[in-house]
Amino acid sequence: MPQQSEKEFSERLRRLIETIDIANMLTSPIIDSIRNLLELSAGAIGSPEASVLVRDGDGSDLKFLTAIGEVADQLLEMKIPAGKGIAGFVLSSGQPMAVADALGEQTFYPEVDKQTGYSTQTILATPLRYDGDVIGVLEYVNRNGSPPFEPFTPDEMDKAAVYADAIASLVNAYNAAKLFRQFSDKVLSSDREPDMAEIRDWLLAIRESSDHHERMELAVMLREIAERGESERRLCRELLDTILRFSKSKDDVSYLSF
Amino acid sequence: MSTDGSAFFSTMSAYFGPGTDWRSSTGKGVTVAVIDSGIDDTHKDLSGRVVESVEARVEKNKVIFEPSEAVDSAGHGTACAGIIARIAPEVRFASVKVLGAGGLGDGQIFLAGLEYAIKKQYKVINLSLGTTKPQFFAPLHDLLDRAYQAGCIVVAAANNLPQPSFPSVFSSSLISVIKSAQRDPLKFGFHYGEVIELTAPGVNVRTTWPGGGYRDLTGNSFACPHIVGIIALLLEAFPNMTPFQVKSALYAIARENQEAED
Numbered sequence: 001m002p003q004q005s006e007k008e009f010s011e012r013l014r015r016l017i018e019t020i021d022i023a024n025m026l027t028s029p030i031i032d033s034i035r036n037l038l039e040l041s042a043g044a045i046g047s048p049e050a051s052v053l054v055r056d057g058d059g060s061d062l063k064f065l066t067a068i069g070e071v072a073d074q075l076l077e078m079k080i081p082a083g084k085g086i087a088g089f090v091l092s093s094g095q096p097m098a099v100a101d102a103l104g105e106q107t108f109y110p111e112v113d114k115q116t117g118y119s120t121q122t123i124l125a126t127p128l129r130y131d132g133d134v135i136g137v138l139e140y141v142n143r144n145g146s147p148p149f150e151p152f153t154p155d156e157m158d159k160a161a162v163y164a165d166a167i168a169s170l171v172n173a174y175n176a177a178k179l180f181r182q183f184s185d186k187v188l189s190s191d192r193e194p195d196m197a198e199i200r201d202w203l204l205a206i207r208e209s210s211d212h213h214e215r216m217e218l219a220v221m222l223r224e225i226a227e228r229g230e231s232e233r234r235l236c237r238e239l240l241d242t243i244l245r246f247s248k249s250k251d252d253v254s255y256l257s258f
Numbered sequence: 259m260s261t262d263g264s265a266f267f268s269t270m271s272a273y274f275g276p277g278t279d280w281r282s283s284t285g286k287g288v289t290v291a292v293i294d295s296g297i298d299d300t301h302k303d304l305s306g307r308v309v310e311s312v313e314a315r316v317e318k319n320k321v322i323f324e325p326s327e328a329v330d331s332a333g334h335g336t337a338c339a340g341i342i343a344r345i346a347p348e349v350r351f352a353s354v355k356v357l358g359a360g361g362l363g364d365g366q367i368f369l370a371g372l373e374y375a376i377k378k379q380y381k382v383i384n385l386s387l388g389t390t391k392p393q394f395f396a397p398l399h400d401l402l403d404r405a406y407q408a409g410c411i412v413v414a415a416a417n418n419l420p421q422p423s424f425p426s427v428f429s430s431s432l433i434s435v436i437k438s439a440q441r442d443p444l445k446f447g448f449h450y451g452e453v454i455e456l457t458a459p460g461v462n463v464r465t466t467w468p469g470g471g472y473r474d475l476t477g478n479s480f481a482c483p484h485i486v487g488i489i490a491l492l493l494e495a496f497p498n499m500t501p502f503q504v505k506s507a508l509y510a511i512a513r514e515n516q517e518a519e520d
Contacts, residue, residue: 084331085331097477099475
């Protein structure tokens with residue numbers, strides 16, 4: 001391909017990618033699935049108001065990723081500061097808990113109710129765990145029907161934990177898709193080649209199995225070395241050959257595992 | 259000499275069985291450290307009980323503890339303290355607030371809180387928190403050994419979820435508790451040989467809540483303070499009990515509870 005048309009092609013490709021709504025293509029199907037699962041679980045647990053809260057940024061502040069119920073739209077605009085309220089506690093402690101308003105007085109951490117006009121009387125909150133980390137909180141508020149509401153039971157707590165497992169995997173996929181989206185936005189908007197350090201940071205931010213993580217890091221490292229020049233490539237190849245020979249020479253036990 | 263341990267249990271019964279002194283004690287002279295979200299000492303059930311209140315702050319990647327004026331921002335610590343106070347009405351509290359500090363990971367701050375309570379040699383430590391991160395396994399194990407050697411009795415809530423959480427799966431230097439639907443705090447159970455040995459009330463437990471009210475709470479977090487309350491009673495009657503002796507006493511009392519039921 002002559003150089004001019006190659007440049008034209010890459011320019012057209014870039015424009016095409018920009019016109020497709022990559023943002024929504026990656027993340028919105030995942031949000032839809034989380035919401036569907038949330039609806040199913042709320043039906044099974046018998047609660048009209050349910051929400052999935054995730055970390056907002058790197059800290060322990062929480063934001064609503066999706067919610068169902070009367071005040072769902074209002075919740076999506078709100079944030080909960082680190083360690084505040086039931087959800088904040090569950091995120092930090094990893095302990096699920098159920099709270100019921102014993103005497104019908106005002107609710108605790110009134111900010112959410114104040115802003116939504118909703119009256120929270122009984123809560124069931126379960127941590128969303130992925131790979132040993134708490135990445136969010138699954139919360140159910142009140143029950144179907146009219147007050148006073150019966151407290152949530154230990155059986156319902158166990159049921160919520162099963163849904164939390166499924167939802168946590170999807171939340172992890174959502175986080176990874178979001179990171180990928182941010183990264184692709186960055187690459188598309190800049191003319192320069194992607195920075196290897198940035199790629200590495202991006203990989204670190206993705207929560208995957210540590211095994212997978214290591215392999216990906218190794219792959220990025222190899223690419224970085226390969227781009228440095230001929231002598232680096234040759235040296236890297238020799239080192240890798242040596243490692244492979246060493247590894248093969250071990251009959252029973254391999255001290256190196258990839 | 260009998261080989262089924264009956265001699266041991268009849269001796270234990272003389273100290274801990276029905277009608278023995280500890281059952282009428284109030285936890286006087288015992289201070290319990292609550293590593294949690296803080297304690298609201300303006301609640302009428304808790305006022306004047308909190309002798310120390312510190313909170314974690316992250317400074318240059320290190321966790322330091324300084325006197326805290328902050329209120330309990332999550333309600334959980336106040337709830338745990340209320341359960342302990344109901345069983346042992348004269349117990350004192352040290353509140354070690356480890357939630358909401360931000361900065362470092364939650365696990366690291368929680369570990370620092372436990373270390374703080376051990377250094378201060380609080381005799382009983384309520385730990386209704388846990389972590390499932392494998393990297394905390396070794397440091398927690400080390401800290402719990404230090405607690406054991408220092409004579410601090412650490413009581414932890416089991417994880418409510420299927421996977422194990424630390425430290426509740428450690429058995430030698432720790433007392434770990436799971437919830438039951440039992441209502442009477444004295445009727446706790448002991449399952450010798452199981453990972454989580456003790457069961458205590460943890461379903462719809464009515465307890466103190468910040469702002470002066472009460473809530474009905476469910477979770478292993480609330481089973482743990484029930485056992486802490488019982489330990490405070492035992493320590494008033496026998497102030498020099500070691501963690502090992504406390505565990506043996508709990509075992510003997512639970513066995514009697516079980517026999518009474520059968």
